[in-house]
Every structure is written in C-alpha cells, then in structure tokens.
Amino acid sequence: MNKTKKKNRKKVDTVKSVNNSIRTSVRKLNPILKSIVGKKVDVAIRDLQFSAKRISKDIRKTISSAVANAENNFQYDIDNLVVKEAYCGKKIVMKRFRPRAKGRAAPILKPWSTVTIILSEVKQMESHGSKS
Numbered sequence: 001m002n003k004t005k006k007k008n009r010k011k012v013d014t015v016k017s018v019n020n021s022i023r024t025s026v027r028k029l030n031p032i033l034k035s036i037v038g039k040k041v042d043v044a045i046r047d048l049q050f051s052a053k054r055i056s057k058d059i060r061k062t063i064s065s066a067v068a069n070a071e072n073n074f075q076y077d078i079d080n081l082v083v084k085e086a087y088c089g090k091k092i093v094m095k096r097f098r099p100r101a102k103g104r105a106a107p108i109l110k111p112w113s114t115v116t117i118i119l120s121e122v123k124q125m126e127s128h129g130s131k132s
Contacts, residue, residue: 013120014084014118015069015076016116016119017063018114019058020091022055024054026111026113029059032059033059035047036048058115084120088116091112091114093112095108096108096110
C-alpha cells in the first residue's frame with residue numbers, strides 16, 4: 001500500500017496533449033515536429049503560424065491545447081513552458097481505388113496519424129552573485 005501512495009505523491013512536471021485524428025502521413029509530420037522540440041511554447045507556435053505546411057495548423061492547435069492543460073490543470077506559468085517531446089504515430093490508412101487503363105485499378109492510400117506533444121516547465125534560475 002505504501003508504494004501506491006508514493007506514486008501519487010510524485011510531482012508531475014510534464015503536460016501532455018494528444019491529437020488522434022490528423023489527416024496526413026507520419027512522413028510529412030516528422031520534420032515539423034522535430035523542428036519544434038526544445039523550443040519555448042510561444043516560439044514554437046509562432047514558427048508554426050508562419051510555416052507553409054498545411055498540417056502546421058493542427059499541430060499548433062495541439063500545442064495550444066497542451067498549454068491550456070498546463071495552465072488550468074496544473075497552474076504552470078505559460079512563459080516557462082518548453083516543448084519537451086513531440087512525436088507522431090501511424091493510425092489508420094483509408095484505401096480508395098482509381099480506375100486506370102485496360103480495366104485495372106490503382107490504389108489511393110489516405111493515411112491518418114496521431115500526434116503527441118509533451119510540455120515541460122523550466123524553472124527560471126535567478127543569479128544572486130555580483131559582477132567582478
């Protein structure tokens with residue numbers, strides 16, 4: 001019984017947000033997600049806002065959701081949040097067919113993905129030393 005109590009006392013310093021229905025392939029998502037890892041939240045949202053990729057709007061919404069979770073559920077300071085992890089996974093692939101010449105059919109694959117974004121709060125270090 002003591003082990004369960006210790007697990008509950010553990011302070012959560014990360015906040016997670018998952019978007020389960022993004023209509024694009026993992027291959028197109030990975031470069032965008034790698035570009036925002038390690039950045040402050042406001043910088044990551046700004047970079048996504050000016051990105052030319054169509055899917056960056058959905059990633060921006062997921063980050064905003066994680067920020068709202070951090071603010072409302074854990075009372076974190078928004079200015080200290082950093083994107084700790086951002087990864088995506090494969091979900092389903094809708095299969096459609098297009099008619100081709102001589103009675104053949106060619107497949108059209110419409111992939112869906114899952115995006116997970118984990119934010120972490122970085123404590124501000126105050127310097128108390130004097131300049132020498």
